[in-house]
Amino acid sequence: MNCPSSSSDTIFRIELPNGKTTVISHGNQDPKQLLEKVCIKLAVQPDFFELIRGDDGGWKLSMREEYEVEKRHAKLGLTIYAYNDNGIIKAEVRGVTPYAPEGADIGDMVISVDGKLISNVTSAADVERLLTEGRLIRLRKGRKTKPSTDSVKVRHISASDAFQAEHLINPTQMPVSEKPRLPKLCAQAESAASEAARAKAEERLLRSIEELLQTEKKYVDDLREMIERYLSIPSVREIMESALRLQKMQMAFLDSLEEALGDIGSGDRSARPLVRVTSAMNT
Known part of the structure; x- marks a missing residue:
């Protein structure tokens, strides 16, 4: 004050x-x-x-080389990317939103969450869990x-x-x-520098999104290959075929019940059967 x-x-x-x-x-x-x-x-x-x-x-x-930010209302305002660097898990700020803590910048590294060091975790999933559950995040400026x-x-x-x-x-x-007040030329220079910094930040964010997209594509391909290999096992294929047949039977029976219920509600009960028997029950 x-x-x-x-x-x-x-x-x-x-x-x-x-x-x-x-x-x-x-x-x-x-x-x-x-x-x-x-x-x-x-x-x-x-x-x-x-x-x-x-x-x-x-x-x-x-x-400061290091600083702390507190997450409030379950939002931090930073896009943090966790990755494995030669066996060491690291977490880096890759995006900054308008409501992010003032002073935080793209390239800053996350050191700890609620006192737990990022370098001690074993996977990127652990980092995500810490960032989701944690409240006090300590970071280090990414570049001098x-x-x-x-x-x-x-x-x-x-x-x-x-x-x-x-x-x-x-x-x-x-x-x-x-x-x-800053002179006009100085203000223009600062504006140009700000635009350049914003463009650089957007470029890094786009590159991060592209990297994430490629990672997700590879994950989907691996998952599809795993499913195909699993289904190629004869016993598994038989189980899946039986399950599909059972699913079709149950769906047909469900449709019959819905039609019968519609007949009861829309017409004379004595003129329509209460339950319609279909061939699905005899399969």
Whole structure:
């Protein structure tokens, strides 16, 4: 929750991941409080970031290598693909829905579910069961990102430099309390980068679906072959033929009962037989 700034607050200048900067004010340098306030202003979840003290005495906000998400209302918002990698079961995020946890991305790896390590399970089916029954999922970022784009450096400045710092951030921005606006060219560049990332995500999702389709086709072919081999056994074939004959007999008898019931309900009972005997009973 944002608290109103007071005259005793220290002004911090923050370099954003896109190279721009903004300022926040806070009464102390408590890492947890600073992290929460920075993330609120950036509209991101604190669970995905951490504040590290830099060599220059400032703070560095960086993306966590590992993070946890909680499944609510039986939905996680992530498409997770489990597979065997040289004898080790792994689970990877292959799709991200609009209601997925903010910060989760395609390529992130699932480490554990409710404290149970994915690497200790024996099959992809076990992973599916854990994800279905579990609630707390721990993941690791799938690829390392460049410091210039995935970290934010925090450096405090004196209160007297606040107005000057804000003008260094964006000359068109006047009040310190307002959120700085990105230049039009920067916004266009970010939009293009976002479109490229979305296209890449869609491409990976399509590839995953194609892989799943091929796997299912092979499974169906194997199942069909297994059934054909099973039915090629003489004793099994005889049993199946007898079962089919019995099924036909029962279906014919059922049809007769339905017709008899219809005759009773639609006409004179004395003029129609209560039960119609068919040849199926003599088979």
